[in-house]
Amino acid sequence: MPNVKHMKWWGWGVEGVGFHHEDKPGMAPFVIKAIDLDLNEAPELSVDFDALDIPEPKIGPDLLALLTDIVGADNAISEPMDRIVHTYGKSMRDLVRLRNGDIPRVPDIVLYPADEDEVQQIVDAAVDADAVLIPFGGGSNIAGSLEAPPGETRPVISLDLGRLNKVIDVDETSGLARIQAGALGPDLEEQLGQRGWTLGHFPDSFTHSTLGGWVATRSSGMQSDKYGDIAQIARGLRVVQPGKLLVLRPLPGYSTGPSVREMILGSEGRLGVITEVTVQVHRLPEERVVLGYLFPSWESGLDAMHAISVSDATPSITRVSDSRETGFSFATRKKKPGFSLSSMISKGLMSVLEKRGWDLDQVCLSFIGYEGSKEHVARQKKLVKDIVSKHGAIVLGKGPGELYDQKKFDTPYIRDFLLDRGAAGDVSETAAPWSQLKTLYYAVVAAANSAFDEIGVKGWIMCHLSHSEHSGACLYFTFAFKFSQDDPLKEYDVVKQAIQQAFVDNGGTLSHHHAVGVEHAPWLAEDLSPAGAELMSGLFTSFDPKGNFNPGKIT
Numbered sequence: 001m002p003n004v005k006h007m008k009w010w011g012w013g014v015e016g017v018g019f020h021h022e023d024k025p026g027m028a029p030f031v032i033k034a035i036d037l038d039l040n041e042a043p044e045l046s047v048d049f050d051a052l053d054i055p056e057p058k059i060g061p062d063l064l065a066l067l068t069d070i071v072g073a074d075n076a077i078s079e080p081m082d083r084i085v086h087t088y089g090k091s092m093r094d095l096v097r098l099r100n101g102d103i104p105r106v107p108d109i110v111l112y113p114a115d116e117d118e119v120q121q122i123v124d125a126a127v128d129a130d131a132v133l134i135p136f137g138g139g140s141n142i143a144g145s146l147e148a149p150p151g152e153t154r155p156v157i158s159l160d161l162g163r164l165n166k167v168i169d170v171d172e173t174s175g176l177a178r179i180q181a182g183a184l185g186p187d188l189e190e191q192l193g194q195r196g197w198t199l200g201h202f203p204d205s206f207t208h209s210t211l212g213g214w215v216a217t218r219s220s221g222m223q224s225d226k227y228g229d230i231a232q233i234a235r236g237l238r239v240v241q242p243g244k245l246l247v248l249r250p251l252p253g254y255s256t257g258p259s260v261r262e263m264i265l266g267s268e269g270r271l272g273v274i275t276e277v278t279v280q281v282h283r284l285p286e287e288r289v290v291l292g293y294l295f296p297s298w299e300s301g302l303d304a305m306h307a308i309s310v311s312d313a314t315p316s317i318t319r320v321s322d323s324r325e326t327g328f329s330f331a332t333r334k335k336k337p338g339f340s341l342s343s344m345i346s347k348g349l350m351s352v353l354e355k356r357g358w359d360l361d362q363v364c365l366s367f368i369g370y371e372g373s374k375e376h377v378a379r380q381k382k383l384v385k386d387i388v389s390k391h392g393a394i395v396l397g398k399g400p401g402e403l404y405d406q407k408k409f410d411t412p413y414i415r416d417f418l419l420d421r422g423a424a425g426d427v428s429e430t431a432a433p434w435s436q437l438k439t440l441y442y443a444v445v446a447a448a449n450s451a452f453d454e455i456g457v458k459g460w461i462m463c464h465l466s467h468s469e470h471s472g473a474c475l476y477f478t479f480a481f482k483f484s485q486d487d488p489l490k491e492y493d494v495v496k497q498a499i500q501q502a503f504v505d506n507g508g509t510l511s512h513h514h515a516v517g518v519e520h521a522p523w524l525a526e527d528l529s530p531a532g533a534e535l536m537s538g539l540f541t542s543f544d545p546k547g548n549f550n551p552g553k554i555t
């Protein structure tokens with residue numbers, strides 16, 4: 001077996017690690033109030049690998065022998081566990097289907113090539129044999145980007161890039177690093193860090209996603225305000241295609257027609273296998289700090305983030321939660337009991353808020369990050385303080401920011417915790433120009449609440465703004481409800497579809513950074529206009545007329 005790290009087959013992260021509420025006394029009262037779910041009741045654990053009915057691999061002996069010959073027997077795996085791990089990503093739909101044993105098309109074989117040459121041989125063999133090839137990074141996508149079409153009759157190969165995990169070289173003059181596409185976030189940051197560099201790309205899924213996956217899904221990290229999305233970070237690419245290698249050099253700019261680099265970005269395996277990415281890297285900052293702020297209302301928080309985005313200030317993170325997400329953040333704090341703001345903050349701060357006449361149910365928590373030299377950080381903090389003060393904010397200081405920094409990669413475990421208890425907790429995110437953000441926000445909340453009413457459940461929706469740009473920002477919604485029927489995905493679809501539809505009806509995109517896959521594809525023509533969707537599908541069919549490369553996605 002190759003030495004490649006994978007997440008647990010049924011959920012997020014590593015086996016043995018999960019979310020717990022016992023050390024967060026505010027959580028249980030919050031959850032019962034929000035979605036009528038009693039955390040003190042025993043969970044209905046329903047994950048049993050042995051209960052899965054896993055179809056036998058369907059791959060002919062000639063193709064099997066050829067593929068095994070390319071990577072070696074140790075790196076051509078048909079074991080049930082490996083095949084299941086490579087069947088889906090980590091969307092709510094994926095997690096529920098795995099728990100229900102709903103796995104109609106499992107890859108027939110998982111291949112772990114050692115280098116680009118082996119990838120080329122696999123691609124050529126797969127296309128010659130008219131097989132389906134699905135590149136696999138960390139398996140963390142939440143848009144249905146990995147699953148084979150349910151009725152696929154051809155052999156399905158999952159091509160796991162996990163052994164291509166090295167930082168090859170750093171051009172210290174240009175700040176450009178050549179990195180193999182299968183490198184997981186922590187592995188590549190460790191290798192870069194040893195040389196004094198950072199990529200600065202930290203999605204919430206950082207620990208279990210790869211550079212190639214980030215490129216193939218147009219990912220965005222929480223520090224995108226400073227470092228950019230992966231679309232800005234990825235400068236050069238090497239992509240294996242049938243019989244050839246696409247090589248795009250890391251140029252600072254070019255005027256060579258429509259961007260081929262941009263075609264590969266977000267292509268979800270449909271235009272070949274990315275083997276290497278040249279990324280822009282930055283010197284590790286001398287200082288890094290995240291400060292917490294409190295705003296009197298959501299509107300004042302949004303206005304402040306907008307004002308920062310068009311000012312001289314250049315923070316690395318700008319994030320503000322609505323009042324509901326603020327309540328949730330306080331409820332998941334460790335140790336201190338209660339879930340109201342008054343039980344969470346100091347008496348001194350409380351009296352300041354009272355003096356200002358703030359409505360405690362409306363306050364919104366914000367995190368703003370700063371990186372760079374000490375002087376730069378000091379100046380940025382001052383610039384931001386002047387702006388947020390004009391919008392009525394109070395500076396909370398480093399404490400809440402440090403807490404946010406510590407917790408940020410633990411949050412994904414909550415979805416499994418809720419599923420164990422018969423509830424959905426999921427996310428949908430969008431982006432829109434500043435002029436439309438407030439209307440969009442209220443429309444999405446209203447659409448979700450109507451959907452909760454339609455299925456007759458007590459639901460919860462909360463939001464934060466992040467990833468600010470000069471012209472707009474991302475709104476990231478989290479929603480939760482307790483399933484009331486035997487078919488949870490039916491209920492989930494009503495809510496998810498209402499939210500996605502509200503995005504495109506109100507000036508937002510179907511996704512700012514979670515890609516299209518099969519789950520967001522129904523809104524593609526509304527997002528791009530029918531002419532745009534037509535161009536996109538023309539690109540895929542002309543490159544891949546027989547649909548060998550991850551068919552059915554972004555279409």
Ligand code: FAD
Nearest residue numbers: 137138139140141203204205210212213219220269274412
């Ligand atoms: P995979 O899931 O393995 O694959 C995704 C797609 O890319 C598939 O279509 C696959 O075929 C293709 N692909 C993968 N590698 C290659 C390659 N080398 N060549 C060609 N195609 C390839 N995303 C964000 O951007 N920001 C976030 O903050 C964020 N937070 C998340 C939090 C949670 C809890 C979860 C579950 C997901 C989150 N995501 C986030 C989504 C997900 O992590 C991203 O889409 C990520 O970029 C996927 O990378 P991966 O390596 O896991 O790719």
